[in-house]
Structure formats: structure tokens, C-alpha cells
Amino acid sequence: MKTTVTSTDKSLLNFRELKQYAGLFRYLSLRDVFVRYKQTKIGFAWSIIRPIVNVLIFGCLSYLVDRNGSFADKFIAVSAGIVFWQLLSTAMTDVSNSLAANSNILTKVYFPKLLLPASSLLVCLVDFLIAFVIFLVIFISFKGLPPLQVLWLPLFLVHGLVLSFAIGLIFATASVRYRDVKFILPFMIQILFYASPVFLSSEFVLNLHLPEFMKVIYQINPLVFIMNGFKFCFYGEFESFQLSYALLSMGITALLLIVSVRYFLNFEKSFADYV
């Protein structure tokens, strides 16, 4: 097998090479899963506690704002959004940290660097699955089986993961050169929390007295469709659904994925010079 490296190499997605490094991908992911809660007393319980605490906080908040209905109802009503948001926001954060966090490997050995963000995405998914099972148990015990719409779930899950990955990847690539990114991302996630129907419903936001352009921005936000889609799987109603939203969201996601992977590959070979 002959390998050629030139200064003008085109950076393409090399699937054959990625396949060769499947073993490394597995160990990197296993490492991240094992290490995540190492030296914590309760270990994996944290991946359950974090969303539960968040759900309780926002459940209380929504109960305080609007006393109609029982606390349990409010709790269930916010939980789907919070649990799913937890996945998307940690995915964005972890993917964007994945390169800087592994700088020691980046500068010492060759491998397709895409493995790093990809494996951190996988770890978020493992975390999510644990939280999701708990959510399902609670949901079913209060509400019974979810409606048939739940069959759409994999679609929204994949869509959300792809979008988080793309956003995370752009930040990850930029953070190799500009550490500023590390400080910007938390703000962005905080803004997205309110600019997506995680806690505040789309109807609530669109009925606010906001300047028109902000509502347009809100509708362009691809996360709006994804979050509403996820809720739709459990509550059976699709808030402000229009086909154009769905297409727009998917289009933006696909575009971001292409742009982010291109951007990543363009800089991949010079990571070791900057990190």
C-alpha cells in the first residue's frame, strides 16, 4: 500500500481510511464513556440526575407561572423538551471541545481527526439513552404509552444529532486556533435555549411583542423544528408545524453539515501546528 503526502493535498473525506481506524474510534469512545464519571461517588447516576434536576427546576417554574393543572402534568410537559435539549447542548459542547481536549494525541500521532468529534458525539448519545429510558418510564407511568407519532422519533433524533455535530464541529475547528470560542459557546447555548422551544413554547414566543425580524430569526432557527418534532413524538401535537419549516430546518442542517465538514477537513492537516 502506497501513501503519498504533498503540500497541496486535497482534503477529502476518506471513508476507506476511516474504516481502517474503526478500532481506534471504538477505544476513544470507550475511554470517554469510562472516564466521564470516574472518581465520582455515584458514577453513571449523574447522567440521570442532571436531566432530572433540570426537569424539576423547569417543572416548578412552569407550575409557578401557570397554576392550571397539577404539578405532575407540568413536570411531564417540560420533561421531553429538557431531556432532548440536554442531549443537543452537551453534544454541541463536547464536540466543540473534542479537539482541544485531545491536543496531546493530535500532536503525537497520525489518524483521521474526525474520530475525535465523532466519538464525543457517541458518548453524549450513551448518556442520553440512560436519561431517555428513565424519562420513558416516568412518562409511561403518568401518561401511559406515547401516541403513535413516537415512531417519528428516530428521524428527529438523527436530525438533532447531525445539527449539533455540525455546529460543534465548526466550533471545534475554530477553537484550535482561537481559544475565544470556548467562551462564546456557553453564551450561544444559553441563547439557543430560549430561542428554541425547550421550555418556552413556540406559540408563546411568536405571540410575544417582539420585533418582526426576531420572529423571522426564530422561525429560521433549525432547532425550532427539531425540538417541536421531539415533543410531537410524545405529546401528539406539532406546534406551529409547516412543511416549509421542516424543509428549511433540514436544508440548513444539511448545509451546516457540509460547511462544517469542509471547514474541518481544510484545517485538519494544520491542527498540529496550532493546537
Added chain:
Amino acid sequence: MSEIAIRVNEVSKRYLISHQQGNSADSLVGAFAGGIKSMFKGGQPVAKEEFWALKDISFDIHKGDRVGIIGRNGAGKSTLLKILSRIVKPTTGRLEFEGRMASLLEVGTGFHGDLTGRENIYLNGSILGMSKQEIDSKFDEIVAFSEIEKFLDTPVKRYSSGMYVRLAFAVAAHLEPEILIVDEVLAVGDSTFQKKCLGKMEEVSQNQGKTILFVSHSIETVLRLCNKGILLEKGRIKAIGSMNEVAKAYLDTNTGISSKRIWDRNDKHNPGGADIRLLSVTIHDHQGINKEEYDVTEKIGISMEYEVVKEGLMFTHSYNFYNEEGINMFNTHDTVSDFRKEIRATGVYSTTMWIEPNLLAEGVVMVGVAAIKIEPFTILFHEQNAVTFTVRDAMLGHSARGEYTLGFPGVVRPLCAWTTLKK
């Protein structure tokens, strides 16, 4: 001629070095203002200077060659290794190689303190490019080699540093790519283990016909391990050919170093780190006069000056002596001064060590200087080939030579006591 394993064609690597303009960035406010200014100017806050770490490097390496890459600090050895192992991209040029390549630029790359020895073997092995099957099949060998059986399921952060290095090296030693690139990783670990590793590498390279590229400061090691050599100087190839010739060329260029060297304390290439800075090393006679040549019968002093910048260091001094062939004649460290057991106040210190008359053989002597902590062993700085001097025998009859004037081999030339009795 055998097949070509690696072909490097006019490879260059450029780095841009930033220089901060003016003193404005010395203060936090200044740096902040500079940052804001640059945001609005959109330009570069700093002047950039080009630096060619490698320039027009071309060579071929044949299958089964064991190539030693040598050169002084900053000659471009590490950059070359990083380009060969595809960690960094060349600025210009082309590189081709045939077969599977693994690089070992550090012992224990990717080791995670929270994972157990067993888990780290798999992680590190896969980072170095081994498949699960390979690791499985070599697992027992790796464990036996590392001598850590009992601690296999203990997180490696609980290991002693020796155990850590042994485990890390054991994994690396069992790599079996067609091309292996090794940076100076053998410089770690205790000497018995180092020998074991070198032995293993020798075995792999000579018996299994692997291509090996090996960077080292130790001429002895490359001479033992390698058959071909490349000498780099300031990013260019200075010599290439058989290891013996290249080693000789290296030592010849090295004798260009004088018997006195002074470092700029603010230079970022200063051999010291942030805590301690090497200022000068001088060879001198008993009167303190600096010369290039000394008679065998003269007492020779080696003095170094350094500045302790950070409070709280405790260390001693160490010198290494090498002859022209790169043989380490002897090492010595300060076991007598009171300072070695004291926490140093900041400031400039001067240390002198004396070589007694009639100890060294004639020839060129290269001196390495270091500041080290003994327990646990840590190197604060180690400047190999800091200075050189030449020893001559004036043949006046009172050296070990006596009246003998022909070739006189031997690494040292002590004047020994002889007695002869008639029975």
C-alpha cells in the same frame, strides 16, 4: 538495490514566528488595548517572521534500513519526524511511503490516568495503530515485558513513574509496522529498562527487516542501532550516508563549538526552562584562563553559570563527557556542595568541577551540562554538547605516555602506579 520504503522530495516546512511590537503588550492593559486595536484594524497585532524549520529536504530510504537522524537542537529533526509521520503537513514538497507506518514520538501517547493498565494497553495500542487482534495476541507479551502484572487493573495514575514508563514502552515495543519512526523516547526510564528496549528495537529492526527512523542525541545509540544516517543542520541535510560517516561529520561540525558558550537569558531557546536559565559554560585551566587546548597533565575546570528564576527549587549539577566517537566516557554530578540539599534562593550561581590531571585521553572532549533533581529524578535542563575542548599530550615524559610516541588507544589515560620487583 532494495525497494524504496520512503521517498522525500524537496520537503520544506515554514513556521511563522510572532513578534510582539513595542512594549505595549507587556502590561495587561497594554495587551488588552493591543487586542482591541487589532480587532478593529482586522490586521495582525504582531509582526510575523518566517522561519524555515526544514528547507528542501530530499532523500530515499530503502526497505530494511535503520536510519539515525542526528543534529543539534533546532536542526529540524523533530519537524522532519512530524512530517514523515504525517502529523504536520509540509509547506512544500512531497512524501511517499510504502506500507504501514507507526510513529512513536512520545511514550504513552493518549494514556489516561483514570483508566487501568489493561485499558490503557488497548487504548494506547490502538492510538499507535494496532488492531484489536494484534493487541490481543501480544497482550501477554506486553504485560510480561512491562513487569506490571500485579497492577494490571489499577488506574495508571496510581503507578510510580517507572511503572508508567515501562507499561507505555512495552506497548510501543510490540508495535510491528513496516515503518517505525521513533523520537528520543528512550531517554526515559531506568537504564536496565532502556537497555531492554534498545535490545527489543534491535531485534525488531535487524531480524524482521523493518524500516526504522530514529532520532537521538546519543551518538552511541544511533551507531549501535542504525546503518544509515542523516545529519541535519539548520533545516538542511548536512550529510547523508552510512551511519559511521554521518556520525563523524556530526562530531566534526560539533568541534566547531568553542570551549566557552554564553546564552541569552531571555532567549526562548535557552536550555533552561521558565524556572532556571543557563547563562554560560566555560572550560578553563587552574588559573581560570579559557583555552581550547589543554595538556594531559593539566587540571581542567568546567564552570557553569545559571540563574535560578523561580524560588523553591532543589537540585544538583551534572556533567557528561563524550569523546570524538560519541562514547560517554564518564558522568559526574555534584555530591558535595551544600547547595544540592538546599532550597535555592533566586539569583545567579556559579558551579565549577575539576578534572584531575592525567585522566582524559588525547582528543576532542564534548561536555554536556545539566541541572537535575535526584529524588525523584527530574531534569531541569540538559544541554548536550554544550562546550568542547581538546586534550593534547606534549610528550614531555611525565604523562601516561612516558616516552612512547605512537598511537595510544583508550577512553581514559590515567597515570597508574606500577611496581616491579625482582623475585
